Amino acid sequence: MIEILLVFQLVIAGLAVVTRTELVAVLALALFSLVSTLLFYLLDAPDVALTEAAVGAGVTTLIFVWVLRHTRSHESDTSWKGRS
Numbered sequence: 001m002i003e004i005l006l007v008f009q010l011v012i013a014g015l016a017v018v019t020r021t022e023l024v025a026v027l028a029l030a031l032f033s034l035v036s037t038l039l040f041y042l043l044d045a046p047d048v049a050l051t052e053a054a055v056g057a058g059v060t061t062l063i064f065v066w067v068l069r070h071t072r073s074h075e076s077d078t079s080w081k082g083r084s
Contacts, residue, residue, distance in 0.1 A: 002042060009035050026064040033057040 009032055016028035033056030040049035 002039065005035055005039050005042075009039075022068050023065070026061060026068065029064070030057050030061040033060070 012028050012032045012035065016025045016032065019025050019028065033052060036056065037049045037053040040046075040052055
């Protein structure tokens with residue numbers, strides 16, 4: 001079971017690296033963190049699993065999505081870009 005989850009993590013990490021969409025990369029990293037949570041639990045480290053779930057999959061994903069949302073709103077605004 002652990003070996004299967006580790007291979008799954010490799011696939012998820014590869015997806016996060018090769019994707020051209022930032023949101024897909026962020027969601028892949030959140031999924032990576034959730035699989036890490038499951039691995040920590042299976043390795044008898046429930047305290048680390050709980051921390052990984054809260055911080056890795058929860059807070060970090062929310063921060064990344066918030067940043068993507070705010071940077072995309074500025075991409076359409078051309079007034080702040082350098083003028084030629």
